[in-house]
Amino acid sequence: MTGTAPGTVRPGGRSARVRDAVREATLAELSEHGYRGLTVDNVAARSGVHKTTVYRRWGNADGLIADALDRAAAEPWPVPDTGTLAGDLRVLARLVLTGFTDPRQGPVARAFVLAAMQSDAAARALRAFYARRYEQAAVIVRRAAGRGEIPAGTDAAELVRAAVAPLFHRLFITGEPAGGADADRAADAACAAARIGAFVI
Structure with a gap:
């Protein structure tokens, strides 16, 4: 099967900047509005990333959460x-x-x-x-x-x-x-x- 799963992007360059921006927007939206208030549209608006891109790469709120947690897990503790x-x-x-x-x-x-x-x-x-x-x-x-x-x-x-x-x-x-x-x-x-x-x- 080809294609990129929700929440995964190729590292480096613009993709890395997009992922960072979306992650920060996801964390901010979660902090302010909780899970029920987390939407792709709001994350897209906050991050400055076109919502079509966010939908394509992350799919939905669950994809945004999964990617944010995946990145946090990779950070040293x-x-x-x-x-x-x-x-x-x-x-x-x-x-x-x-x-x-x-x-x-x-x-x-x-x-x-x-x-x-x-x-x-x-x-x-x-x-x-x-x-x-x-x-x-x-x-x-x-x-x-x-x-x-x-x-x-x-x-x-x-x-x-x-x-x-x-x-x-x-x-x-x-x-x-x-x-x-x-x-x-x-x-x-x-x-x-x-x-x-x-x-x-």
């Missing part, structure tokens, strides 16, 4: 290296918390999660994004196992999920406030569980 699993998980949990509560980044990060609750395509894109993040964070678990802090065979993705899941629960389920102490508590609980082999596969 500042994985901590504090020398201990507990320290690494605390930094990681606080990093995730900041991503959702920062005045500039927070609205976009929250919009992605809320979009995933309303769209199967957005949910698939978000799962792929977090799968990449788990891959990047796996080094934390490998280092900890090498130091003898946790058993070999500990599932990195499950451990990282456990370290940040309470924050998602507060932010998106109950609407409770979430702060640094909550992030530390979640990380410490996940660390304690890992030490007794709770995440060994």
Whole structure:
């Protein structure tokens, strides 16, 4: 099959500039209007890219979201290296918390999660994004196992999920406030569980 899938463009030159402009417009529209308010027409107008081009390359709002998340997943994540699993998980949990509560980044990060609750395509894109993040964070678990802090065979993705899941629960389920102490508590609980082999596969 030939052709370009929605959200994919050839890198370099004008195509790269178009993709950057559309991505920035998508993030701005998501931040201001949420998933329900995200439209190809508005993104095209905001980006200065002709809407025919946006429709052809991204297809619809889901294609715009998928491409934005795909590009975000490819960006390096500042994985901590504090020398201990507990320290690494605390930094990681606080990093995730900041991503959702920062005045500039927070609205976009929250919009992605809320979009995933309303769209199967957005949910698939978000799962792929977090799968990449788990891959990047796996080094934390490998280092900890090498130091003898946790058993070999500990599932990195499950451990990282456990370290940040309470924050998602507060932010998106109950609407409770979430702060640094909550992030530390979640990380410490996940660390304690890992030490007794709770995440060994």
